[in-house]
Amino acid sequence: MLDTEFHISTLIAAQIQGTITDAQRAELAVWLDQDPKHRLHLEETYREQVLNEKLKRYERADREAIWAKTITKIQANNVEQGTATVRMLYPYKRKLAIVAAVAAVVCAAVLFFYNDAIRPSQNVHKGYQNDVAPGAQGATLTLTNGKQIKLSDATTGQLAEEAGVRITKSADGELIYEISGSDKKLNSVNTLSTAKGQTYRLRLPDGSAVWLNAGSTLTYSANLNRSYDGKRYVMLVGEAYFEIAENKARPFVVQSGTQEIEVLGTQFNVNAYADEPAITTTLMEGAIKVTDGRRQRILKPGQQVANANGNLQLATIEVDNVIDWKDGDFYLNHVNFKTAMRKIARWYDVEVVYDASIPDDMEAGGWISRDKPLSQVLKSIESSGMVRFRIEGKKIHVIK
Amino acid sequence: MKKRAEYGENDLMESFRGGDETTLAFFFDLHYKSLCYFAVPLCQDTQQAEDIVADCFFKLWQNRTEFQTAQNVKAFLYISCRNASLNHLRSLKRRNAAQELYFSQLESGEETILYQIIETEVLHILSREIEELPTKCREVFKMIYIENKKTDEIADLLGISVKTVRGHKARAIELLKSQLLKQGVSAVTLLAFLFLIDRP
Numbered sequence: 001m002l003d004t005e006f007h008i009s010t011l012i013a014a015q016i017q018g019t020i021t022d023a024q025r026a027e028l029a030v031w032l033d034q035d036p037k038h039r040l041h042l043e044e045t046y047r048e049q050v051l052n053e054k055l056k057r058y059e060r061a062d063r064e065a066i067w068a069k070t071i072t073k074i075q076a077n078n079v080e081q082g083t084a085t086v087r088m089l090y091p092y093k094r095k096l097a098i099v100a101a102v103a104a105v106v107c108a109a110v111l112f113f114y115n116d117a118i119r120p121s122q123n124v125h126k127g128y129q130n131d132v133a134p135g136a137q138g139a140t141l142t143l144t145n146g147k148q149i150k151l152s153d154a155t156t157g158q159l160a161e162e163a164g165v166r167i168t169k170s171a172d173g174e175l176i177y178e179i180s181g182s183d184k185k186l187n188s189v190n191t192l193s194t195a196k197g198q199t200y201r202l203r204l205p206d207g208s209a210v211w212l213n214a215g216s217t218l219t220y221s222a223n224l225n226r227s228y229d230g231k232r233y234v235m236l237v238g239e240a241y242f243e244i245a246e247n248k249a250r251p252f253v254v255q256s257g258t259q260e261i262e263v264l265g266t267q268f269n270v271n272a273y274a275d276e277p278a279i280t281t282t283l284m285e286g287a288i289k290v291t292d293g294r295r296q297r298i299l300k301p302g303q304q305v306a307n308a309n310g311n312l313q314l315a316t317i318e319v320d321n322v323i324d325w326k327d328g329d330f331y332l333n334h335v336n337f338k339t340a341m342r343k344i345a346r347w348y349d350v351e352v353v354y355d356a357s358i359p360d361d362m363e364a365g366g367w368i369s370r371d372k373p374l375s376q377v378l379k380s381i382e383s384s385g386m387v388r389f390r391i392e393g394k395k396i397h398v399i400k
Numbered sequence: 401m402k403k404r405a406e407y408g409e410n411d412l413m414e415s416f417r418g419g420d421e422t423t424l425a426f427f428f429d430l431h432y433k434s435l436c437y438f439a440v441p442l443c444q445d446t447q448q449a450e451d452i453v454a455d456c457f458f459k460l461w462q463n464r465t466e467f468q469t470a471q472n473v474k475a476f477l478y479i480s481c482r483n484a485s486l487n488h489l490r491s492l493k494r495r496n497a498a499q500e501l502y503f504s505q506l507e508s509g510e511e512t513i514l515y516q517i518i519e520t521e522v523l524h525i526l527s528r529e530i531e532e533l534p535t536k537c538r539e540v541f542k543m544i545y546i547e548n549k550k551t552d553e554i555a556d557l558l559g560i561s562v563k564t565v566r567g568h569k570a571r572a573i574e575l576l577k578s579q580l581l582k583q584g585v586s587a588v589t590l591l592a593f594l595f596l597i598d599r600p
Contacts, residue, residue, distance in 0.1 A: 002475040005514050009521030016522070017529065028503040041515045046522065051546065055530075059542075061436035062450065067428060069454035073462055 001360040004325050015045055022219075023142055026189055030367065043343035068265060132374035132391065135197030135214055135347045142191040149174060151200060165205065175202035193217040197323070206232055207245035208252065210328045214346040215273070226253065232261070237273045241326045259292040259307050268299075269322050269365065275342060278308040282322040325370065330377060332364040337387075340364035341398070348374045350394050357400040365376075404554075409470055416473075417465050425563035426462050427473055434524045436482050438516060442485035442506070444499050452484040478517055482506065534573055 009027040014020040020028070032039045044050075093397065139150030141159070149159055159175075160167045166178045175192070194200050196215045204207050204224060213219055216238020226233035232252040244252045247267025254261040256272035258277050266286025272279040281290050283299040284354060290297050292310045304317045324331035325343070332340045338360060341352045347370055370378045378389045378396070390397040416423040435456060439449035456477050460467075466475050470509045489495060489503040505512050533541060539558065545547040551569075 002478060002514075002517060003471070003518045004519055006474065009518045010525065012518065013522045013525035016526065018453070037511075041518070045515070045519050051526075054519070054523055055526065056547070058433055058520075058527055059438045061433045063429075063432060066432050066436070066450050066454050066457075069450060070428065070457040073458040074452060077458070090450075202452075366483060 005188050012042060016051070022191060023148070026142065026191075029189070034374055080194050095146060106381070116380045132350055132394075134371055135199060135349070138199060139166070139175075139192055139194045139200035139212065140200040141170040141175065142193070148380065152198070173201070176202065177203065177205040179205045180221065189219065189221055191217060191219045204234075204254075206247060206250075209243040210234075213239035213241075213325050214349075224252075236270055236272055238273050239269070239325070241267070241269045241323055243267045258310065259290060261288055261290050263288045269326070271322070273342070273346075276339075278306040278313075280306045282317065282319060282323070284319060284323070305362040308340075324367075328370050329367060330370055331367050332381070333367065337364045340381075341396075344377060345396075348377075350374065350391075350396050352396050352398060355399045356398070358387065358398055407528065413467060413469065419464065421595065424457070424464075427460065427470075427477075428457055431474060431477050431524075433527065436476055437523065438482050438520045439485055439514075441498070442482075442502050442521035444496060444502075448484075450490060452481060452488065455484055456480045482513060495554055521537045537568045537572045540565055544569055 006026070008031055011024050011031070014024055015028060028051055032042060037076075039353065043163050044056075073358055120172070136152070138150070141151055143147045143149070143160060147160070151159075151173075156169045156171050156173075158166060158168050168176050168178070170176055172253060181231065190201065192202060194212050194214055194216050198214055200210065200212045202212070202218075203220065204220065206224060210218060216236070218234055218236055218240060220234040224232040224234065230250060232247070232250050232253070234253070235255045237256065240353040241264075242252075242253075242254065244263050244265050248264055252263050254263075254266075254270055256270060259279050259281075260274075261268070261281055262287065263271065266288060268286075268288055269282045269284070270279070281288070281299070282304040285301055290299065290305050290307070290312060292307055292312060295312045295383075297305045297312045297314050301313070302316055302319055303326050304314045304315055304322065306315070318334065320331045321333065325347075330340070330343060337358075338354075343362075344350070345352050364381060365384050368377050369380060374396075378391075388399050390399065412423060412426070416427070432453060435453040435487040436449060439452050440446055443449045443452065456506055459480055460473065463476070467476070475497065486503070489499055489506065530541060534572060536558075540554060543554045543557070544551075545593060549557070551562055551565050554565050558565070
């Protein structure tokens with residue numbers, strides 16, 4: 001009883017405090033869409049001035065008076081029933097005691113779980129004895145209503161039917177969106193995210209294909225529509241390769257931070273990881289326009305634009321270095337060593353620790369499949385003789 | 401995370417069912433403000449509302465063996481509060497305009513009451529967050545946002561400088577929002593995204 005109301009109130013409180021998560025925001029959006037009265041409630045009840053008045057009234061309750069009345073009722077009842085009078089203490093000090101007791105239990109539980117979690121890595125292996133398996137296909141799909149589907153576990157076939165959209169998983173693991181019903185309410189927001197060590201491929205309702213690399217998030221509405229200009233629109237954090245179905249009437253826009261890429265129909269890669277110094281956009285086929293604020297660049301195939309804080313730098317590059325991940329490889333020729341290690345860290349979900357002797361401007365080399373365990377990738381890099389590695393739990397130590 | 405929370409709660413509920421009066425005090429402290437906030441407008445009478453709230457806690461204690469979760473306790477308190485308020489309004493020979501309005505809403509089972517529950521719970525959460533602020537911070541925050549006091553007035557009252565008051569105010573806001581910063585770019589960009597996609 002009242003479960004929905006209690007849950008919605010936590011969402012609204014999170015929204016007011018600005019602590020709302022993406023999933024919660026999506027859940028709240030569903031509730032707001034259920035009934036215009038819901039939206040009215042949200043808009044009218046919590047405006048700043050009103051809220052202060054309400055909080056003031058909320059704090060006004062007379063604690064002592066109500067507590068005294070409560071105890072009186074209980075004791076009167078006990079006397080009536082002939083049961084022994086319960087010693088009802090004034091709650092202050094007792095309250096502290098119980099809070100402390102609960103806190104102690106929680107602390108103990110935290111310690112218990114924490115110890116359990118770190119036990120395996122307490123066995124420190126030298127060298128390559130504890131290897132790390134490569135990443136795999138997998139992702140989490142979050143629907144507008146907050147429902148999360150783990151795509152690695154989900155069986156093939158229909159996963160969800162959302163207002164006018166059918167979401168299915170094909171036999172080879174591709175996530176497919178199809179517009180099935182009328183085109184009302186297709187603005188529901190979906191988020192596809194991969195953890196470190198995961199990669200995923202999806203086909204959007206316009207027929208465009210997207211490969212999502214490890215540790216990345218793609219956010220899109222089911223009809224891909226951007227309200228003010230009708231363009232197809234998605235948001236990316238992390239790295240993805242796009243094969244955009246041609247539609248001259250509705251250009252496709254990929255937003256990362258303040259950067260926008262606009263295309264008609266083409267293939268390109270966007271690397272917008274937060275831990276990279278720049279957002280890099282690389283074009284394979286067709287033509288694209290990259291915009292950030294007032295700066296703008298038009299790319300030809302084989303060109304890459306690096307966007308560091310709105311500064312757009314155009315260069316011709318080795319395309320294989322960029323889309324290696326999509327083809328299941330690490331292509332490390334003429335790649336900055338630390339950039340290469342960031343790629344590896346995302347795929348094997350490990351942390352790289354550098355010895356002070358490793359310079360920033362060193363180049364990596366070689367080529368290896370991403371299907372291999374971590375040890376083989378590291379060995380192939382080691383064979384260059386520049387560095388040596390030591391795996392310790394989830395950490396790779398790099399030494400000269 | 402959930403497991404740990406449930407462990408603590410199970411413990412609490414067991415003590416409650418077993419008749420440990422400190423757990424009643426715990427639930428009392430957790431909910432008395434919410435129930436008052438909820439009942440006062442329904443009754444349009446603070447004294448009456450306090451009686452009703454006390455009665456709800458009394459009933460809760462009488463039925464303590466029935467409750468499995470802390471959320472059951474909360475739901476029970478709200479529902480009994482609603483019912484008791486309705487009974488009170490029904491017993492009145494004359495009702496003023498506001499009482500008449502609430503009475504008809506309650507009798508017809510209108511959902512307005514659910515919005516009032518949501519609103520009360522939101523205030524409950526915000527109030528508890530404010531209580532968690534460091535002492536001086538909290539005092540200043542409450543004086544500004546709840547008591548609508550001016551900066552120099554607060555400086556006088558607390559015997560601190562205007563600059564310090566401003567510092568506490570800024571820190572309070574920062575602490576309340578710190579979760580947002582921790583979440584970083586994703587929350588902000590998603591917000592932007594939600595503004596851009598079309599609405600029905």
